[in-house]
Amino acid sequence: MKGTIVAVLAASILTLPPASRAATEYGQGVTVKETTKVSEILDNPGGYLGKDVKVEGMIVEVCARRGCWMNISSDREYEKIKIKVDDGVIVFPLTARGKRAVVQGKVEEISMSADEAKRFYAHQAEEKGTDFDPSTVTGPVKFYQIRASGAVID
Secondary structure (H helix, E strand, C coil): CHHHHHHHHHHHHHCCCCCCCCCEEEECCCCCCCECCHHHHHHCHHHCECCEEEEEEEEEEECCCCCCEEEEECCCCCCEEEEECCCCCCCCCHHHCCCEEEEEEEEEEEEECHHHHHHHHHHHHHHHCCCCCHHHCCCCEEEEEEEEEEEEEC
């Protein structure tokens, strides 16, 4: 009888829902209702330029210097999108890596000449403490990011 009670209690504890985590809101929060898939933005960036979007994903990287950007994973494997904020306006903590983010902001296109791209990638490598080979940039570079106005991380 005693063993049965212990087994029932143990089973009950194991099936309890995990403790809820408190989400942290950054900036103006998130008010856009409809979520846009990161892959949709990357497949058709022109259709989203300058528009407010809400995206969701796992935080895979955070700026180690100022917390002024983070990369979140796409709904497609091996894809990500950069979430950028003005320095000091929103600061994403390094501890956010591996957590889920919901972000609101405007999609923007970043175009750089080869020289600008070399300086940009050298700066990013310095921030990450990694090496950068300038010969890997052979021409102009274009990418898309979200200029965030708000985020929720949990």
